[in-house]
Amino acid sequence: MHDKKIVVLGVGNILEKDDGIGVYATSYLDANFTCKPEVQFINGGVEGINLLNTFLDNDQIIILDTIMLDDEPGSIYNIPSHELSGLGVNSGGAHEVGVLQVLEIIELLGHEMPESNIIGIVPEQVTFEMGLSECLHVRFENYINTVIHYLEACGIETIANEESNSLKRIIQHFQHPELLRL
Secondary structure, eight states: OOOOOEEEEEESOTTBGGGGHHHHHHHHHHHHEEEESOOEEEEEETOGGGGHHHHHTOSEEEEEEEOOOSSOTTOEEEEEGGGOTTSOSSOSGGGSSOHHHHHHHHHHTTOOOOEEEEEEEOOSOOSSBSSOOHHHHHHHHHHHHHHHHHHHHTTOEEEEOSSOOOHHHHHHHHHOTTTOOO
């Protein structure tokens, strides 16, 4: 049985098309699955340094985000965070101080590093627009399945909820939160 505090953390900017996939994926998982033992789903968006306590207060962080690698859009990677230095993951821009910089700050402060990895997907379009490119729409189910398989490899049972919310509904929720409740 687990006594670890585990978080799935979605980061990215939903105003920059594919860059928001981590946020959408975390919301989708939270709306459609129950985990045993419990996993906390957090949408970190572009919070950057404000996520410091999330990292300090938990034992394992699974980061969902885009990853800028020279590969075809929609390619999915699962990489331990200590191997990510310099790979262009959440390294700034709208994220300001990114998740990797938060991990570096924890190390510099001498705190114990949480077990962490990124399940990243190569974006097709990072433009000022909400939603996802057609490529990432097509690869979304594969991305979700990759996260579920990783959770299960960590000993976490994922159970699909009876009622499900589609990716379209999740994106609509972010576009018009006042109209839709998940």
